[in-house]
Amino acid sequence: MGRQGTGFEHSGRTTVTKKIGFLGLGNMGGPMVANLVTAGHDVLAFDPVPAAQDKARSDGATVVATGTEAAADRDVVITMLPNGKLVLDVYADLLPAAKPGTLFIDCSTIDVADAKAAAELAVAAGHRALDAPVSGGVAGAAAGTLTFMVGGAAADFADGLPLLEVMGAKVVHCGGSGVGQAAKICNNMLLGISMIGLSEALVLGEKLGLSHQSFFDVVSTASGQSWALTSYCPVPGPVPASPANNDYKPGFATALMTKDLGLAANALRDNGVDGALGALAAEIYTRFNSEHAGLDFSAIVTEVRNRSDREGAQ
Numbered sequence: 309m310g311r312q313g314t315g316f317e318h319s320g321r322t323t324v325t326k327k328i329g330f331l332g333l334g335n336m337g338g339p340m341v342a343n344l345v346t347a348g349h350d351v352l353a354f355d356p357v358p359a360a361q362d363k364a365r366s367d368g369a370t371v372v373a374t375g376t377e378a379a380a381d382r383d384v385v386i387t388m389l390p391n392g393k394l395v396l397d398v399y400a401d402l403l404p405a406a407k408p409g410t411l412f413i414d415c416s417t418i419d420v421a422d423a424k425a426a427a428e429l430a431v432a433a434g435h436r437a438l439d440a441p442v443s444g445g446v447a448g449a450a451a452g453t454l455t456f457m458v459g460g461a462a463a464d465f466a467d468g469l470p471l472l473e474v475m476g477a478k479v480v481h482c483g484g485s486g487v488g489q490a491a492k493i494c495n496n497m498l499l500g501i502s503m504i505g506l507s508e509a510l511v512l513g514e515k516l517g518l519s520h521q522s523f524f525d526v527v528s529t530a531s532g533q534s535w536a537l538t539s540y541c542p543v544p545g546p547v548p549a550s551p552a553n554n555d556y557k558p559g560f561a562t563a564l565m566t567k568d569l570g571l572a573a574n575a576l577r578d579n580g581v582d583g584a585l586g587a588l589a590a591e592i593y594t595r596f597n598s599e600h601a602g603l604d605f606s607a608i609v610t611e612v613r614n615r616s617d618r619e620g621a622q
């Protein structure tokens with residue numbers, strides 16, 4: 309990566325330096341900011357937590373005292389926040405402070421309805437907006453290999469793309485406003501259902517005398533194959549890098565999967581979809597989350613096993 313004229317080269321292309329405001333410097337936002345700075349962009353960053361501020365400062369961002377300072381006179385404002393209510397609250401403060409035509413990109417995982425409302429507020433205030441949630445987790449944020457699922461107008465997507473490519477390895481324009489969040493929610497609903505289904509099959513195999521390795525050797529190349537099994541196997545052994553081999557340290561925490569399944573369950577209900585398994589997956593993870601929020605979501609296999617053992621003992 310090197311300076312070329314008025315811009316910086318990234319992935320073999322030249323990217324014009326942008327003035328960016330970034331709010332939310334947590335597990336995901338922190339490393340995303342570091343990658344934007346490394347790519348040569350001018351980043352004003354804000355987070356109320358001092359440790360997050362210190363980290364962003366040491367990564368080369370200019371940390372400011374308020375969100376509105378981070379949003380004033382910027383080309384692009386990026387948010388990476390815990391939930392939709394916060395995104396809407398923050399937008400109410402930022403939109404009047406930003407210069408006309410600022411591109412707002414929200415990368416948080418939030419309700420489709422909240423994402424659409426945030427974009428409508430931005431447009432009504434004379435700005436432009438994209439919803440651009442991510443998958444790839446903290447490791448992907450650090451490596452700059454996130455997948456972005458983007459909703460919004462084609463011209464705004466084209467404008468935001470060079471920045472998203474700094475933070476991600478894959479960027480998909482999924483459709484209009486809110487459709488990026490729709491892609492995220494659909495994917496994670498399927499992942500949650502698939503992890504529970506896999507866990508039930510593994511525990512059934514245990515009861516029937518099938519070893520984890522034999523299960524893996526057959527199913528990983530048979531019709532029951534899934535990403536949950538081949539990349540993220542929820543029992544120790546067959547996939548050495550999976551959290552099951554590390555006492556279920558996340559990875560992708562149960563608290564985050566529970567949040568995403570809650571968003572999916574809302575969307576199923578709001579849109580009249582007969583999504584029995586999605587709704588049940590949300591219930592199962594909500595129950596598991598009440599005591600195990602900090603464990604990786606693949607630890608659901610231990611819940612299936614423990615509940616099966618208790619039922620078997622009755």
Ligand SMILES: NC(=O)c1ccc[n+]([C@@H]2O[C@H](COP(=O)([O-])OP(=O)(O)OC[C@H]3O[C@@H](n4cnc5c(N)ncnc54)[C@H](O)[C@@H]3O)[C@@H](O)[C@H]2O)c1
Nearest residue numbers: 331332333334335336337354355357389390416417445446
């Ligand atoms: N962690 C993951 O693996 C992961 C993966 C994909 C998507 N996500 C999504 O990304 C989003 C962020 O996740 P995270 O893990 O970084 O969460 P996090 O809790 O680590 O970070 C959120 C940050 O937002 C800050 N914040 C709160 N209010 C603020 C405000 N008014 N202005 C500026 N900053 C404010 C918090 O202080 C915190 O540092 C969430 O929506 C999450 O669902 C997370």
